[in-house]
Amino acid sequence: MQAGFAATEITPPLGTQKIGWIIELKIEEIMDPLFARIAVFENGDDRIGLVQLDTLSVRWTQTDQIRRKVQERYNFPGSNVMVVATHNHAGPAVANCGDARRDDEYIETMVEKVVDAFGEALGRLEAAEVGFNRVFEFTLSHNRRTVLRDGTTITHGAGFSHPDALYTEGPIDPEVGVLAARSTGGDLLGAVVNFTCHPVHHGGGVGATAGFPGAFSKSMEEKGCPSSVFLNGASGNISPGNPVLGQSPTMEEIGGKLAEDAYRAMEEMEYGSDLPLCAGSATVQLPYRETTSENISGTARGAQRFSDPEAYDRSMPALLDRIKERGTQPAEVQMLGIGNVRFIGIPAEYFVEHGLRIKEETHPCKTLVVGHANGMVGYVATQEAYSRGGYETTFGFGYRMGPTAGDVLADTAIGLVNG
Numbered sequence: 001m002q003a004g005f006a007a008t009e010i011t012p013p014l015g016t017q018k019i020g021w022i023i024e025l026k027i028e029e030i031m032d033p034l035f036a037r038i039a040v041f042e043n044g045d046d047r048i049g050l051v052q053l054d055t056l057s058v059r060w061t062q063t064d065q066i067r068r069k070v071q072e073r074y075n076f077p078g079s080n081v082m083v084v085a086t087h088n089h090a091g092p093a094v095a096n097c098g099d100a101r102r103d104d105e106y107i108e109t110m111v112e113k114v115v116d117a118f119g120e121a122l123g124r125l126e127a128a129e130v131g132f133n134r135v136f137e138f139t140l141s142h143n144r145r146t147v148l149r150d151g152t153t154i155t156h157g158a159g160f161s162h163p164d165a166l167y168t169e170g171p172i173d174p175e176v177g178v179l180a181a182r183s184t185g186g187d188l189l190g191a192v193v194n195f196t197c198h199p200v201h202h203g204g205g206v207g208a209t210a211g212f213p214g215a216f217s218k219s220m221e222e223k224g225c226p227s228s229v230f231l232n233g234a235s236g237n238i239s240p241g242n243p244v245l246g247q248s249p250t251m252e253e254i255g256g257k258l259a260e261d262a263y264r265a266m267e268e269m270e271y272g273s274d275l276p277l278c279a280g281s282a283t284v285q286l287p288y289r290e291t292t293s294e295n296i297s298g299t300a301r302g303a304q305r306f307s308d309p310e311a312y313d314r315s316m317p318a319l320l321d322r323i324k325e326r327g328t329q330p331a332e333v334q335m336l337g338i339g340n341v342r343f344i345g346i347p348a349e350y351f352v353e354h355g356l357r358i359k360e361e362t363h364p365c366k367t368l369v370v371g372h373a374n375g376m377v378g379y380v381a382t383q384e385a386y387s388r389g390g391y392e393t394t395f396g397f398g399y400r401m402g403p404t405a406g407d408v409l410a411d412t413a414i415g416l417v418n419g
Contacts, residue, residue, distance in 0.1 A: 001273050002042040003128035003181035005190035005227030006121035007035050008113045010054065012092035012106055012208055020056045020089030020203045022098025022307050022398075031202065031209040034091055036114045037217065037229045038121040039192055040076075041130070041181075041338060046277040048336045049081040049121070050192060050343070051114055052229045054210040055094045058085045060332070060347070060375035062094070062111060069115040074122055080279040081118075082334055082345045085372040086213040087232050089203030095376065098311040098397060128181045128189055129271035132341045132366060135261050136174040139247065140254050141197040143352065144239040145169035145390055152302035155237075155391035160244050169385065172196070173233055173352050175359075176258065177368045178265040179341055184273070188225055193262050194343075194368040196233030196352060197240055201251040204307075212240070215255025223259055231370045234346065234355025236379050236392055275339035280416050284409065285328035286377060287402035291320055295395035302389010305396070312396045319397055329401065332374050333409055335416040341366045344413045345373030348380040349392070354406045361410075362417040369413075380406045 011033045018025040034054035041048050051066060067078030085094075093100045094107055145153045149164040159165065173196040180191040199211035210217075213230040220228040241248045249257070294300040298312055305312050334345035342365045344358060355369035378398035386393045386403040393399060 001128055001130055001275055002125040003130060003189055004040045004121040004125035006038045006117045006124060007227060008117035010034050010036050010110045010113055016103050016106055017093040017100055018208070019091065019093040019095065019097050019100045022100065022311050024099040025206060027092070027208045028206040029208070031207040032214055034208065034210045034214065035217070036117055037227065038117050039190060039229045040121045040125065041277060042125055043275065043277050047076060047080055048277050048279055049076065049118065050229055051081060051083045051118065052231065053085050054088050054214055055085045055091045056087055056089060057095050057372055057376040058083050059095050062107060063374045065111050066114055070118050073115060074119055076122065079281065080336065082336055082343060082370065083374055084231055084345065084370055086199055086211065086230055087235065087372045088199045088211040088213060090201065090207060090209045090211055092208070098315060127184050129184065129273045130179065130181050130275055130338060131269035131271035132179045132339065133265040133269040134175050134177045135265045137176050137195065137257070137261050138174050140249060140257060141172050141238050141240060142242040143168045143170045143172055143237055145237050145385070147388065151388060153385065153388040153390035155304060156306060169388070170237060170353050171356065172238055173355055176261040176265065178262050179338065180266050180269060182271060190227035191220065191225055191262060192229045192231060193258065194231045194233055194370065195258055196235045196355065197238050198235050200239060212251040212254035215252045216258045219256045219259035220262065223263055231343070231368065232372060234350040234352045234369045234371050236349035236351045236381065238352050272339060278337040279335065281332055281334040282412050282416060283330055283332045284412050286331050286405040286408055287328060288323045288400055289395050289402050291323060298394060300389065300395065303394045304389060304391045305394055306391050315397045319400060323400065329377050331377050331409065333412040333416060334374055340364065341368065342417050343368050343370050344417070345370045346409055346413065347373055347375035348377045348409065351381045351385065351406060353382050354410045358410050358413045361414045365417055367417060377401055380409065382406060
């Protein structure tokens with residue numbers, strides 16, 4: 001078994017458009033650097049790679065470019081590379097989202113930096129032992145959907161101060177999964193950490209930051225871990241803190257606590273030096289939402305438009321043309337495995353219930369669900385959530401998938417793991 005890690009800075013220049021708040025914002029301040037972080041693993045002829053970006057999302061075209069260049073330049077199997085965004089809301093516009101327009105010049109530079117860094121990670125491959133453990137963290141996240149007495153759900157806003165609030169619609173995923181690699185001499189080489197929570201800090205401002213995933217990597221480095229890759233989970237309905245309990249941690253506090261959790265997991269970790277690697281993927285066609293007049297106008301039961309309601313209307317003609325032209329939305333589900341650990345890449349803001357189902361139905365494998373991977377189809381909620389409404393299910397540019405899409409993705413993921 002060999003492992004290698006690398007990182008490269010991908011901080012956008014001032015004046016670059018931001019993404020994540022659906023309105024037009026430009027970066028006027030760099031609050032902390034943004035990075036691409038790479039982890040590669042090799043055992044004999046088998047090789048897999050993970051690419052983490054401090055961005056809101058990654059488009060399929062960018063994923064394809066990175067994979068092709070990695071294969072052409074290093075003879076590394078592109079199909080065995082998972083490209084993942086942390087879903088950071090305070091980064092550059094790498095895709096069109098509402099009024100925010102992607103910055104193609106930035107994207108081109110970012111892709112080249114990622115491919116160069118992938119080569120650096122390969123150059124740092126060394127004999128390693130790899131281990132996995134997990135701990136649970138209940139203090140940093142909450143399910144942000146509140147069910148009201150009329151059966152509808154609200155996401156942003158009053159929450160439990162709403163006069164008709166009843167209960168939280170669903171669970172969280174408290175698992176902090178940690179895969180660590182150390183040299184044969186016992187020195188820590190790096191870690192891959194999976195946790196489920198929306199990185200929304202500073203999304204509505206003019207500052208660029210890597211959010212709590214960046215703070216996490218900084219804290220890990222300060223504790224002695226030279227490289228860390230953060231993989232967000234099925235966080236479509238999971239946000240930081242807990243407003244019911246009055247908890248509102250900063251991104252630095254979340255990052256620091258996750259680093260403590262990771263080290264707590266590594267304290268009791270068992271390592272192996274000859275773990276099998278595996279990879280697989282499947283592309284499915286997902287159904288779009290029904291283009292009813294209520295959906296188009298934003299007046300459907302429980303509809304809740306965010307930030308600038310008119311941004312939905314401005315983007316609606318292009319969305320309707322897309323749905324009519326394509327009919328269905330292609331989406332790749334990817335599986336990478338090390339020992340009995342499985343990383344499942346889902347190209348969506350996936351609801352946590354789907355992620356938990358995948359974990360449960362792929363036992364005894366230790367499955368970690370990775371959202372915002374290898375593309376982005378937008379929010380993918382549960383069928384029940386679509387009937388209740390709320391921000392994540394209100395028809396629009398990032399909310400275009402039909403109610404059965406989540407189960408199609410989950411069924412595909414489970415099939416890849418269970419064979």
